[in-house]
Amino acid sequence: MNKNRSKEYDVIIIGGGATGAGTARDCAMRGLSVLLVERHDFATGATGRNHGLLHSGARYAVTDHESAAECIEENMILRKIANHCIEENNGLFLTLPEDDIAFQSQFVDACSSAGISTEIIDPKLALRMEPSANPDIIGAVKVPDGSVDPFRLTMSNALDAKLHGAEILTQHEVIDILKDQDRVNGVELFDHAKKEKVKYYGKIVCNAAGIWGHNIAKFAGVNINMFPAKGSLLIFGHRVNKMVLNRCRKPANADILVPGDTICLIGTTSERIPIEEIDNMYVSKDDVDVLIREGVKLSPSLATTRILRAYAGVRPLVAADNDPSGRSISRGIVLMDHKERDGLEGFITITGGKLMTYRLMAEEATDLICKKLDVDKKCETANIPLPGSDKSDETLNNVSQKVYSVNGITQKSAKDRHGSLAHKIAKGDENEDSMVCECEGVSIGEVKYAINELHVNNLIDLRRRTRVGMGTCQGELCACRAAGLLCESMEEAGKAKDDLANFLQERWKGMSPIAWGETINEIQFTSWIYEGIYGLKPDNN
Amino acid sequence: MKFDNIIIGGGLSGLTCGIKLAEQGKKCAIVSSGQSAIHFFSGSFDLLSKVNEEEVTNPLESMKALPDTHPYKRVGLDKIERLTNDALHLLVRSGLNLTGQADRNHFTLTPMGVMKPTWLTLSDFTSFDNKDSFPWKKAVILNFSGFLDFHTLFIKDGLKKFDVQAQIKNVSMKQFEAIRKNPSEMRSTNIAKEFDKENAIDEFAQKANVLSDGFDVVILPAVFGLFNKTIADKLKEKIEKPVLLLPAIPPSVPGIRTQITLRERFQELGGTYLLGDNVEEGVFENGRLLEIRTNNHGDIKFEADQFILASGSFYSKGIVATHDKLYEPIFGLDIEGDSDREKWFDEKIFNDQAFMRYGVKTDQNFRAMMNGEPVENLYVAGSVLGGANPLKEGSGAGISLLTSLHAAEQILK
Ligand SMILES: Cc1cc2nc3c(=O)[nH]c(=O)nc-3n(C[C@H](O)[C@H](O)[C@H](O)COP(=O)(O)OP(=O)(O)OC[C@H]3O[C@@H](n4cnc5c(N)ncnc54)[C@H](O)[C@@H]3O)c2cc1C
Ligand SMILES: Cc1cc2nc3c(=O)[nH]c(=O)nc-3n(C[C@H](O)[C@H](O)[C@H](O)COP(=O)(O)OP(=O)(O)OC[C@H]3O[C@@H](n4cnc5c(N)ncnc54)[C@H](O)[C@@H]3O)c2cc1C
Numbered sequence: 001m002n003k004n005r006s007k008e009y010d011v012i013i014i015g016g017g018a019t020g021a022g023t024a025r026d027c028a029m030r031g032l033s034v035l036l037v038e039r040h041d042f043a044t045g046a047t048g049r050n051h052g053l054l055h056s057g058a059r060y061a062v063t064d065h066e067s068a069a070e071c072i073e074e075n076m077i078l079r080k081i082a083n084h085c086i087e088e089n090n091g092l093f094l095t096l097p098e099d100d101i102a103f104q105s106q107f108v109d110a111c112s113s114a115g116i117s118t119e120i121i122d123p124k125l126a127l128r129m130e131p132s133a134n135p136d137i138i139g140a141v142k143v144p145d146g147s148v149d150p151f152r153l154t155m156s157n158a159l160d161a162k163l164h165g166a167e168i169l170t171q172h173e174v175i176d177i178l179k180d181q182d183r184v185n186g187v188e189l190f191d192h193a194k195k196e197k198v199k200y201y202g203k204i205v206c207n208a209a210g211i212w213g214h215n216i217a218k219f220a221g222v223n224i225n226m227f228p229a230k231g232s233l234l235i236f237g238h239r240v241n242k243m244v245l246n247r248c249r250k251p252a253n254a255d256i257l258v259p260g261d262t263i264c265l266i267g268t269t270s271e272r273i274p275i276e277e278i279d280n281m282y283v284s285k286d287d288v289d290v291l292i293r294e295g296v297k298l299s300p301s302l303a304t305t306r307i308l309r310a311y312a313g314v315r316p317l318v319a320a321d322n323d324p325s326g327r328s329i330s331r332g333i334v335l336m337d338h339k340e341r342d343g344l345e346g347f348i349t350i351t352g353g354k355l356m357t358y359r360l361m362a363e364e365a366t367d368l369i370c371k372k373l374d375v376d377k378k379c380e381t382a383n384i385p386l387p388g389s390d391k392s393d394e395t396l397n398n399v400s401q402k403v404y405s406v407n408g409i410t411q412k413s414a415k416d417r418h419g420s421l422a423h424k425i426a427k428g429d430e431n432e433d434s435m436v437c438e439c440e441g442v443s444i445g446e447v448k449y450a451i452n453e454l455h456v457n458n459l460i461d462l463r464r465r466t467r468v469g470m471g472t473c474q475g476e477l478c479a480c481r482a483a484g485l486l487c488e489s490m491e492e493a494g495k496a497k498d499d500l501a502n503f504l505q506e507r508w509k510g511m512s513p514i515a516w517g518e519t520i521n522e523i524q525f526t527s528w529i530y531e532g533i534y535g536l537k538p539d540n541n
Numbered sequence: 542m543k544f545d546n547i548i549i550g551g552g553l554s555g556l557t558c559g560i561k562l563a564e565q566g567k568k569c570a571i572v573s574s575g576q577s578a579i580h581f582f583s584g585s586f587d588l589l590s591k592v593n594e595e596e597v598t599n600p601l602e603s604m605k606a607l608p609d610t611h612p613y614k615r616v617g618l619d620k621i622e623r624l625t626n627d628a629l630h631l632l633v634r635s636g637l638n639l640t641g642q643a644d645r646n647h648f649t650l651t652p653m654g655v656m657k658p659t660w661l662t663l664s665d666f667t668s669f670d671n672k673d674s675f676p677w678k679k680a681v682i683l684n685f686s687g688f689l690d691f692h693t694l695f696i697k698d699g700l701k702k703f704d705v706q707a708q709i710k711n712v713s714m715k716q717f718e719a720i721r722k723n724p725s726e727m728r729s730t731n732i733a734k735e736f737d738k739e740n741a742i743d744e745f746a747q748k749a750n751v752l753s754d755g756f757d758v759v760i761l762p763a764v765f766g767l768f769n770k771t772i773a774d775k776l777k778e779k780i781e782k783p784v785l786l787l788p789a790i791p792p793s794v795p796g797i798r799t800q801i802t803l804r805e806r807f808q809e810l811g812g813t814y815l816l817g818d819n820v821e822e823g824v825f826e827n828g829r830l831l832e833i834r835t836n837n838h839g840d841i842k843f844e845a846d847q848f849i850l851a852s853g854s855f856y857s858k859g860i861v862a863t864h865d866k867l868y869e870p871i872f873g874l875d876i877e878g879d880s881d882r883e884k885w886f887d888e889k890i891f892n893d894q895a896f897m898r899y900g901v902k903t904d905q906n907f908r909a910m911m912n913g914e915p916v917e918n919l920y921v922a923g924s925v926l927g928g929a930n931p932l933k934e935g936s937g938a939g940i941s942l943l944t945s946l947h948a949a950e951q952i953l954k
Contacts, residue, residue, distance in 0.1 A: 285883050292864070434687050435725040444689070477790050481689040493698030497653060501891070508890035515886060516862040520896060525581075525856040531891065532932050533583040533788055535651030538891050 003198040009035045009167075011369050012187055012202035014174050014216055016040075017047035018150060018355050020208035021157035022362035022381070028164035029384070030370060030377035035200055036158065036166055037189060039173035041461045043154040045210045047355060048464065049281070049313025051233065051267050053244060053258045054078065054086055054146035055356045058093060058118070059251055061110035062103075067332055067354075068114035074357050075144060077382045078153075081359075083389040085153040089259060091145025091244030092121070092130055094137045096297055099249045104139050107248055111143065118143055132241045132299045145244040147260040150355055151464050155454065156386040157358075163387060170455050172198075177205060177220040177347070184220055184338075184346040193457065204369050207349040211278050211316040217349060222342040224349060225319040228278050230312050232287040233267035234295070234514065237306035240264050245298045254294030257302075266295035266302065273314070283310040283513040306518055309510035316351045333357060335364050339372075346372075436485065437478035440467040447485050459483055459503040469507065476526050479503055480534075501538045504530060543844045544570045544813070546952060547833065549820045549871065550851035550859065552577030553938060554923025556803040558849050558945035560631055563810035565953055570843065571812065572835055574819040577857065578924070578937070579803075582796030583788055584763065585649050586632075586639075586942065588625065588660035589613075590935025596658055600939075601625070601644045610928045612940050615905060616947045628942040629661065635806035636770070637799060638664035648672045652692050652787050654699005660939060665763055665773045665795045667785050675703035677757035677783070682709045683749060684762065685717060687727050690790035691762035707760075710752050716741050733767035733794040742772055746779035753782045762789040766798055823848075823872050825911075830872075830919045847952045850874075850901065850909060851923045851945060859925035860899060867899060872919075875902040875910040877927035893933050900927025907948055920948040 011027050013020050016038025024036040038044075057071030078086055095101050104120070111118045119142040126140035127133055133140075158168060171192040178186035178199060186201035207216045214226040239259045247255035258265045269287050288310055295302045318334045334352035338344040350365040363379045370377060432445035450456050450465040459482060463469045468482045479500060487496035504526070511519055530536045546562050548555045551573025559571045589600035589607075597603040601622055604613050613621055625643035632639060639661045641647055646658035647668040656672035669675075680700060682693045697707040716735040720726040735741050742765075753759045763786040766773040773795075777784045808814055819836040832842040852859035852871065860878075861870045862885070867878045878899030879885065885896040901921050902910040909919045922945035924931065931937040 282888075288864075434689060434721075434727055436689065438725050477690075480692070480790055484689060484692050484694065487692075487694040493694040497695060497698070505890050509888070512886045512888060514864075516864050516882060520862045520885070521856045521858065523890075523894075524854060524897065527890070527894070527897075527932055528578070528856075528937075529581065529791060532937070533581065533651065533791070533793075535653045535655035535657050537655075 003196065005198065005200050007201070009033045009200070009202040010373055011035075011204045011206055012037065012200060013206045013208055014187065015045070015207070015209035015212070016042040016154070016158065016168075016170060017045045017208065017210050018043070018154050018157065018358035019047075019210070019350055019353070019361050019365075021154045021161065022358045023206060023208055023350065023365045024161035024166045024168070025157045025164065026362045026366040026379060026381050027369060028161045028166040029380055030366060030375060032369070032373070032375065034161065034166035035202065036161065036168045037172045037174060037187065037200075038168075038170045039192070041170050041457065041464060042158055042455070043151050043464060045212065046313045046316060047150050047154055047210075049233075049311055050150065050231075050355055051256055051258045051265055052148050052150055052260050052355075053256060054148040055354065056091060056143040056145045057114055057116050058091070058107070058111050058141075058143040058145065059246060059256070061114050061116060062107055063250060064332070065110070065114055068110070068116065070333070070360060071354070071356050072114060072116045072144075074360055075146070077359060078148065078356075079146070081382065081385045081389060082148070082153055082156065083385070085149045085156065085386075085389070087147040087260065089146050089243050091143050091246055092126055092133065093141040093143060093246045093248035094126075094133060094298065095139030095248045096134060097136055097138055099247065101139050103250075104141060104248055108141060116143060130241060130243050130245065132301055133245060134297060134300055139248060141248060145246070147244065147258055148355065149260060152388075153355075153358075153386075155465065156388050159454075160387050168455065170461075171457055174209075174216060174219065177216065179220070179344075182344055184344060203346060204372055205347050206365055206369060207347070208351070208365070210351060211314045213316065213349055213351045214275055220338070220344060220347050222338055222344055222347075224336070224351075226275065226351075227317045227319055228273050228275055229315040229317050230271045230273045230277075230281070231268035231315060232283045232291065232310060232312040233265050234288065234291050234310050235308045236264050236266070236302060237308045238262060238264075240299050240301050240305055247298065254291045255298070257295060257298045263308065266291050266298075278314050281312040281314070282509075283312050285513065287312070288513050307514040308519075309507075310513040311510050318352050333361050333364065335361070335368060337368060348372075436481045437466075437468045440478075442466045442468050442478070444485065447482055451486060451489050456486075458499045459486060460506050462486065463503070469503070476522065476529065480530075497536065498538070500530075501536055504536075505538070542570070542841060544568050545845060546570075546847050546849065547572065547843055547845040548849040548851055549573075549833070550577070550853055550857070550923070550925070551804070551814060551816065552851065552853055552857065552923065552941070553579050553803075554853075554941040554945040555849070555851035556800075556807055557628070557631065557942050558851060558922055558949050559807045559812050560635060560803065560810065561946055561949040562952065563807060563812045564631075565949075567952075569807075569812045570815065570845075571807065572815045572818050572820050572833075572843070574817065575857070577800065577853065579796045579800045580793065581791040582793045582799060583649070583651070584663045584666045584793070584795045585657070585659035586641075586661040586938035587931075587935040588643055588646075588939035590646060590658040591933060597646060597935075599644050600646060600660065612926050612928050612944050613936075615907070615928070616943055620947070621943065624943045624946050625660075625939075627946055631946070632661070632803075636802050640664065640668050650699075650785070650787060652789070653695050654702070658935065663795050663799065665766070665786050675700065675705055678705060679756045680705050680707040680758045680760055680785075681753045681756040682707055682760040683712055683752060684709065685732065686711045686713045687717070687721050688732065688762070688789075689727070690729055691787075696760060696787060708756070712745065712748050712752065714741070714745060728792075729762065729764045729789045729794050730767060730792055730797070732764045736765050736776075737767055737769040737772060739772070739775065742776050742779065746776060749780050750782075753780070756782060758783045758785055760785045760787060763787060764789060764794050767794050768798070768801070770798060770802070820852075820871050825916070828914060829917045833871075847918045847920065849920045849922055849945070849948055849952075850925060851921075852925050854900065854924040855896070857924075860901070862896070869901050869925075872909070872911065874916075875913065876900070877902045893930055897930040897932055898927055901925050902927070906951055907944065920951060922948045
């Protein structure tokens, strides 16, 4: 069935990563009518597949001054507006005996010229500050790095966009860009839930589809020279380090260890891949071996820490227009007005950059959109906190103490996850407090809130919103409980069974590259429970 | 400490072997570090449910198609039929109530509403002769308010294909108020503890009788009878309609009861059962295992004429995997399996995973191989053995029961 929507939006934004969600928020705050479309779920592209490092910019200070300066500026802004998504851990740049200590002073100079504060720390003191660091270090520099939770950050932007009137469609894939001669005027979408095509119209279409922006541009008949760079990461089952640990040398493989919540992450590798492979994110045995080998140099205890999952993402890098070979790749923000570049009106692309700089990217894109629409409104996203960020909001806090979950652990975890919005997690009867996921402290109330309010279509979405199945039990039994709850809100229980099977497959994808030790034991157990006892099979339902 | 036989691992294999040996007058000890697979049991003992992707009707017949390396083939198909009878009788003598036969699989209903072929089923559960029909037309599915571990909607959906009209109803029991206060306590074993008391059963049966008015069958989670072995039967007497119990999320209440029943049988026969102790290493001489040492007993050595290794598969740590190898952690026995981890897995979780077939290497008499030579008095039984994917085949309990009886017979010879 084909449908056409008659409403014309000011802007249609493609891509529910941090950039798309941030642009939707900015546009909505400036009073535009906005439609945000995402083919799967929020943060399923590079945004959900990175380190979650709140860069101070130090990593780029020596090699890329401009990126470094952007990072530190955005770093300070995010601390203010996205407090609930950020851990202000600080970071250490460690020099190992095999590294050149002379690099340290060059590094410190470059940082200060980019506006990044540094402090050279005596190695002994550094080890007291960060006992997990390699005891052989010969140098350490402290910088204002931190951690950022990309899922929460993207959700908060999407929620705020909604609060400002934006409409959001997840599970809607752009399959074509609609044009009227040399002007783009809408998108054709495939609705994965209803399995139907639908057209939406807008004055401007903003391509914020990350690496997939390549395909979107093609639909519009223009060419963007993207150079997909795959990076793999490992998540460890507990938090080894308090601070972010980096190697004090030129950026290389596996030289960042980022703590976040109860876990930590090592990454990343970097490998050019053909554009055809961007949807096929596997982590090879070699990737895993390199990450462990290098990671252990930063923090030796990683050798004996359980690895929970492996995953990979693709950096949306863009080659300069005059360089099709891709030798001069930009790591900075790329904003294209296709009117200027290709003579195509009503279509812009915002890509490149980093998670860190999503807000700035959104600002630049929105400025251009406003200019095209002749709207004269200033960007306010650097000053107005995201919903959930505002810890000083006493009334919200008081309300939340009273109304959401009475139980200690659940209350704390939910609040960590949803910030001051946690008060929305309704307290119905005491059954709502029952625990769905014990190791991550997720209650029924929280699951229901996510299902009702946060665009949850399946268990994998639910995991992104609530961490059900993210902890050390890796979704063995909690997935089944959550599936039961999700099932209540789905029309068909048969679909919920398929969903459970998909969820297990998705988890397996992250586990199989690192399935030894406890992980292989658990996977054997999980298979016995779901396939052996429950009789769950992908084709049974 | 000196025994005739020492068994490492107190799961289904270790207990079966121990009971058999103790029944024949052997002085036995079982050392077991922790929970076993029976804690998670479905309630059915599988013998052989699938060969070459085809569902098996007669397990004894279909075994002929198994590869020669399969544990059943290595035991010898001429012995299998007798061993299946011995296994059934041993379980019944121990106090388990079972239905089923080795030459014809019956079916049980899973909580996803799928009919699964199997060999022996505990009397708690219902066995079906036919997988395409369901004897009742109108079913009421009862659950306890706040209990997340029973999937009523999945069951209801599964019953649709049998043209069964099912309705879900919740029951509140004041007995659960205390456990409901703590959000992680509403689990099957805690519920079962309350139901071990007869007055709770009376009260529940009354409610169930009211709620099941107009229905042909009452479907309930299998949370009855943890320590109390007769309560599940009492419940069925007190509920006027036929009762169909289905597994809840593990741990499994009937499974734990089975483990207790078998352990008690072993102890009544004079066996020594050491739970929570881990066997750490052994002392070998001239190809024989002389003694073992355990974690709790430090320098006290355990000596025996014969030893049986029944330490389970990966999940019980009978076999251990690291990023670059597989090993048997107690003695360093030879392993059947690939050391390259890329060979262990298939990228699709529901496909046949090679690692499920890995285990300790043995000679044709099920004696463990160490550095290419058999250890004269160390037998291997149960899921620590390789050569089969018990999950895909539906042969888990069968392999455990039959190989442990086989090992016991070698020792008794
Ligand atoms: C391994 C790795 C580590 C990184 N580490 C960091 C770090 O520590 N800190 C940092 O700041 N940055 C980091 N980055 C960079 C950062 O992840 C990205 O720059 C950023 O997330 C890009 O966000 P985005 O919203 O532009 O793109 P994406 O997050 O990729 O979003 C694009 C979205 O578009 C959707 N989409 C695609 N096609 C369609 C279609 N046809 N219709 C509708 N929707 C579509 C996708 O599903 C996706 O959700 C890292 C990147 C990688 C790969
Ligand atoms: C979750 C699950 C559910 C299953 N459900 C069924 C089912 O419903 N039906 C079916 O037919 N099959 C089922 N199986 C298959 C099951 O593996 C076999 O049926 C059988 O129970 C295995 O018994 P076992 O004694 O060989 O091993 P386990 O039951 O694994 O027992 C091994 C024991 O050895 C102990 N141990 C290990 N190392 C040491 C040591 N160093 N020192 C001391 N003790 C040690 C362990 O703690 C454990 O108690 C299931 C398996 C699993 C994992």
